[in-house]
Amino acid sequence: MKSLEFIGKLAPIAVEDMRRYGIPASLTIAQAILESNWGESGLTQKANNLFGIKGSGPAGSVWMPTTEYRGQDRYATTAQFRKYNNWSESVADHTRLILNGTKDKPTRYHGVLWEDYKTAATAIWKGGYATDPKYPQKLISIIETYDLQQYDLQGEVKEEDIVKLEALSAEVQRLQKQVHQLTENEAVQKQLLTKQESQINLMQNTLQSLQRLHTQPAVPTWADPPLQAAIAAGVIQDKQGSYDFYRMMTVLYRLGLFNASK
CATH class of the missing domain: 1.10.530.10 (Lysozyme)
Incomplete structure (x- = not known):
């Protein structure tokens, strides 16, 4: 051949x-x-x-x-x-x-x-x-x-995805401050802060991946609940994004980020 x-x-x-x-x-x-x-x-x-x-x-x-x-x-x-x-x-x-x-x-x-x-x-x-x-x-x-x-190489990252990732990063930082203010137990506080820091690292890694790879498929069925929860929480405005963005949102959803007390 x-x-x-x-x-x-x-x-x-x-x-x-x-x-x-x-x-x-x-x-x-x-x-x-x-x-x-x-x-x-x-x-x-x-x-x-x-x-x-x-x-x-x-x-x-x-x-x-x-x-x-x-x-x-x-x-x-x-x-x-x-x-x-x-x-x-x-x-x-x-x-x-x-x-x-x-x-x-x-x-x-x-x-x-x-x-x-x-x-x-x-x-x-x-x-x-x-x-x-x-x-x-x-x-x-x-x-x-x-x-x-x-x-x-699958094209450049879309500007809207970068904006969404930056908004999520800002939300994580806000939640970090909220956890610090509401949690009196030092052990629990450290555990939650560590969890939030891991989310920042996850998003940074995802952004690097998006800069190398990009695709924009229809919203997968499994990604719909996380996106709905993110919209309800005011983190994002719509469901549009890349496949990698949907995966990242699903990870954050499963970690309970959108269910955190505000």
């Missing part, structure tokens, strides 16, 4: 996952290129497995020879790999692996989320995805050679 055809087939799926979950599209495409040899590997041909994920998949499994590393030493072995019905299943499984990690460490690959491609390439390797010590540099080289980082 030609390189442009391969990238063109995977890019829309990778970009959609990036918008929803924060997995850099460039990383997803580069891993698929490296692990599947542009879709020409025996594993991809036999099992639609683009990412070399081991175990049993929706269509069963296949046993394939593979190369592993112990430190700098290479050795050949045979392993069981997941089999899929199509490439879309393979990409979806790759996304689940990054989001859910493993039973012993669910956050194993969370270092890639909402990061630039260089940080993500190193984080996926440190999480244990591959044993090859040159794995991060191989991914970075592929990304830069084929300009895959372009798929990580």
Whole structure:
């Protein structure tokens, strides 16, 4: 399969996952290129497995020879790999692996989320995805050679989102002062202040993410209650915003920020 055809087939799926979950599209495409040899590997041909994920998949499994590393030493072995019905299943499984990690460490690959491609390439390797010590540099080289980082850029942040985030930050600061005035118990006061400070950090991180990624979908069903509560609390004026903005509002809602006493 030609390189442009391969990238063109995977890019829309990778970009959609990036918008929803924060997995850099460039990383997803580069891993698929490296692990599947542009879709020409025996594993991809036999099992639609683009990412070399081991175990049993929706269509069963296949046993394939593979190369592993112990430190700098290479050795050949045979392993069981997941089999899929199509490439879309393979990409979806790759996304689940990054989001859910493993039973012993669910956050194993969370270092890639909402990061630039260089940080993500190193984080996926440190999480244990591959044993090859040159794995991060191989991914970075592929990304830069084929300009895959372009798929990580989804336009500029809208001014209205920045204004809303600034308003939320001001509201958090107001609530901090209110908690300080109303709470006499020192232990409870420290706990609430810490919680509010975490909200400021969350919003700052979200703003940085919005500056890299931006999309403006319709309001998801799960985001409607948080937005209604925020409007009722006078924090925002309308529901319009980006997907990342809806996620942030949902987090604040679940933390009880809009139910705080005024």
